[in-house]
Amino acid sequence: MKGKTDAEEKRKAFRDEFYKTLGKVAKEEQVKFIVQGTIKADVLETVRGIKTQHNVLEQIGINPRIYGYSILEPLKELYKPEVRLVARKLGLPIEISERMPFPGPALSIRVLGEVTPKKIAILRRATKIVEEETKNLGTFQNFAVLHNDKATGIKKGRRVYGNIITVRVVVSEDAVTAKAKQVSYEILEKISDRVTTEIPSVVRCLYDLTHKPPATIEFE
Amino acid sequence: MKGKTDAEEKRKAFRDEFYKTLGKVAKEEQVKFIVQGTIKADVLETVRGIKTQHNVLEQIGINPRIYGYSILEPLKELYKPEVRLVARKLGLPIEISERMPFPGPALSIRVLGEVTPKKIAILRRATKIVEEETKNLGTFQNFAVLHNDKATGIKKGRRVYGNIITVRVVVSEDAVTAKAKQVSYEILEKISDRVTTEIPSVVRCLYDLTHKPPATIEFE
Numbered sequence: 242m243k244g245k246t247d248a249e250e251k252r253k254a255f256r257d258e259f260y261k262t263l264g265k266v267a268k269e270e271q272v273k274f275i276v277q278g279t280i281k282a283d284v285l286e287t288v289r290g291i292k293t294q295h296n297v298l299e300q301i302g303i304n305p306r307i308y309g310y311s312i313l314e315p316l317k318e319l320y321k322p323e324v325r326l327v328a329r330k331l332g333l334p335i336e337i338s339e340r341m342p343f344p345g346p347a348l349s350i351r352v353l354g355e356v357t358p359k360k361i362a363i364l365r366r367a368t369k370i371v372e373e374e375t376k377n378l379g380t381f382q383n384f385a386v387l388h389n390d391k392a393t394g395i396k397k398g399r400r401v402y403g404n405i406i407t408v409r410v411v412v413s414e415d416a417v418t419a420k421a422k423q424v425s426y427e428i429l430e431k432i433s434d435r436v437t438t439e440i441p442s443v444v445r446c447l448y449d450l451t452h453k454p455p456a457t458i459e460f461e
Numbered sequence: 462m463k464g465k466t467d468a469e470e471k472r473k474a475f476r477d478e479f480y481k482t483l484g485k486v487a488k489e490e491q492v493k494f495i496v497q498g499t500i501k502a503d504v505l506e507t508v509r510g511i512k513t514q515h516n517v518l519e520q521i522g523i524n525p526r527i528y529g530y531s532i533l534e535p536l537k538e539l540y541k542p543e544v545r546l547v548a549r550k551l552g553l554p555i556e557i558s559e560r561m562p563f564p565g566p567a568l569s570i571r572v573l574g575e576v577t578p579k580k581i582a583i584l585r586r587a588t589k590i591v592e593e594e595t596k597n598l599g600t601f602q603n604f605a606v607l608h609n610d611k612a613t614g615i616k617k618g619r620r621v622y623g624n625i626i627t628v629r630v631v632v633s634e635d636a637v638t639a640k641a642k643q644v645s646y647e648i649l650e651k652i653s654d655r656v657t658t659e660i661p662s663v664v665r666c667l668y669d670l671t672h673k674p675p676a677t678i679e680f681e
Contacts (some may be wrong), residue, residue, distance in 0.1 A: 248613055248622060291620045292613060353610040384613045390573040390610045391469055393512060393681055395674040402604060407667055421653075426643040431643075433670040443674045447627055447667040450653040454615040456665045461613055 242349060242356045246389075248461035249293055251356065255346040256295035263369075272310055279314040282416045292457065294347040320415040342382055342416060342418040342458075350461040354389030363387055363440060368407045370435045371414055380422050381413040385436075386449075386460050394444025404442035406436050410449075411458055419453040462569060464645025466609075468681035469513055471576065475566040476515035484528040492530055499534040500544055502636045512677065515565040524556045529647050540635040561602055562636060562678075570681040583607055583660060587626045590655045600642050601633040605656070606669075606680050614657075614664025623664035630669075631678055639673040 244345065245251050263275065279296045296314065298305045311353045316324055321342070328338035344350055347369070352360045367385035371412035375383040388405040408429065413419035434448035449456070465471050483495065499516045507517035518525050518532065524531045536544055541562070548558035568588070572580045587605035595603040607627040615621065620643055628649065633639035653666035669676070 248611070289618070291615055301533050316656075339503070353612070363570075388608065388610050388676075390608050391468070392573070393677045393679070394671075395677060397510070400509075401675075408657055408670075423646040424478060429670050437675045441531075442475075445669065445671045447669050447671075449644070449665065450649050451614075451657060451665045451667075455657045457613045457615060460665070 244355060244444055246354045248337045248350065250347070251349060251461065252293040252295065252346060255349060256293065258307045259295055259345075260298075260305070264310070267308075268275045274313050275305075276312050276313045276315070278324075279317045281318055283319050284317060285417070292459075293461075304439050320417070322414055325337070332364070344459055349373045350459055351384060352389075352414045353387065353460060360387055363404060363442060366440050367436050368440065371432060374428055374435070375408075375410055375424070378410065378424065378428075379424065380410050381416070381419065382458055383408075383410045385409075396441070396444070401444050403442045404440075405445045405447060406440075406443050407447045407449050407460075408432055409458070409460075411453070413458070416458060419458050421452055424448070464575065466574045468570065470515040471569060471681065472515065472566060475569060476513065478530045479565075480518075480525070481516055484530070487528075487530045490616075495529050496533045496535070498544075499537045499679070501538060501540050504537060505637070506607055506658075512681075515578065524577050535582065537541075540637070542634055564679055566577070569605060570679055571606045572609075573680060578651065579605055582623060583625075583662060586660050587656050587663070591628055591652060594648055594652045594655070595630055595644070598630065598642065598648075600630050601626075601636070601639065603630045605629070612665045614662070621664050623662045624660075625665045625667060626660075626663050627667045627669055627680075628652055629678070631673070633673075633678070636678060639678050641670050641672055644668070 242251055242253050245254055267275065267413055277296050283294040284297055284300050286292045287294045319327065325338050348361055348364050349356045352364055364385060364387040367387065371383055371385040386407040386409060388407065389403055391402050392405050393400065394403050409417040410422040410424050412422050429448055436443050436446050462474050465474055472595055487495065497516050499557045503514040504517055504520050506512045508520055520568055536646055545558050568581055568584050569576045572584055584605060586606040587607065591603055591605040604626040608627065611622050612625050613620065614623050628651050629638040630642040630644050632637060632642050656666050
């Protein structure tokens with residue numbers, strides 16, 4: 242992903258690397274089929290050109306056999322609430338059936354601009370804080386985003402030209418639409434205090450007010 | 462300011478251009494003295510290296526005579542509440558004595574990253590919306606910031622890789638410290654709806670939760 246700053250370029254670079262790496266393993270292990278958890282919302286957004294979900298291939302004209310295997314997608318006609326229903330019916334543990342969605346390209350699309358190990362390390366710390374402070378809200382998805390933009394702050398009386406973290410908490414059924422949660426200022430202030438105190442480079446903490454549409458849940 | 466992305470570089474470029482331009486006018490008009498509204502907080506932050514306030518020169522070793530005139534600063538020992546008191550005692554209209562602070566380099570430091578006429582035009586529209594929707598809050602300062610980072614959104618069913626606006630509303634006495642105002646979600650949602658509806662390129666609206674310190678009031 243080095244040098245890539247555009248959201249779609251980053252997503253496509255992830256997809257290429259993901260399937261190439263998987264292809265090597267599949268060849269070594271003589272794997273013929275990969276079972277993948279693609280759901281309906283992934284397919285719709287990719288086909289409509291909203292966002293490239295890395296797990297959508299055939300629907301946009303990419304034959305997965307170029308990577309050396311076939312792909313099985315048993316959930317691709319289902320939306321998230323139906324997927325959870327299937328998981329519950331199958332008796333899967335609650336940590337699986339009620340699990341919060343997490344993006345295919347992981348934290349790379351929550352680091353705006355170019356992804357670097359340093360930025361990922363900062364975002365990991367912010368993610369942990371946001372997850373801890375929002376875990377009892379019962380919301381659809383809660384996470385932190387690290388901006389590429391910087392801002393001026395003051396720590397111990399000295400200037401810090403540092404990082405900006407945005408907190409995103411949304412309510413949704415199927416991820417196709419979502420509402421920004423009206424989280425209490427008590428919780429938001431705690432998060433803001435923690436990210437700016439526990440992470441030395443962070444000087445500012447923002448809260449995302451935007452519903453989907455016009456925003457999407459993830460920034461990239 | 463072309464090509465400048467660092468906050469302090471932008472502030473210093475503004476200062477140089479400001480005094481050079483003023484110097485030309487002063488020479489034409491044979492002006493010997495410029496009266497300037499520098500206040501104590503400007504001096505402190507510049508001397509401490511927090512932010513370069515363009516109007517602070519002698520205190521950091523710049524002789525204003527290089528620009529061709531002398532500078533008089535009758536308010537430089539006063540903080541904002543005392544400045545307002547002087548204005549009221551002088552019988553100045555309320556629009557002057559209670560006026561919201563506005564940065565010397567104007568909107569250029571509320572456009573993160575490089576400043577362009579296009580970005581200033583977007584920020585002007587967002588500023589108007591934020592000022593309208595927060596005018597009755599009685600807060601110290603209310604404004605909009607345009608990020609350089611972009612984010613994905615959806616408008617009329619189509620992908621827009623667009624702009625991010627942050628809303629900043631603070632309570633303060635003297636600008637030396639400030640608290641992020643706990644603005645109601647009713648007002649914030651209205652602002653978010655308006656900036657993403659009325660400004661085609663804007664897909665996301667954030668609210669700044671950070672107090673000063675560790676943030677500053679302005680982003681740059």
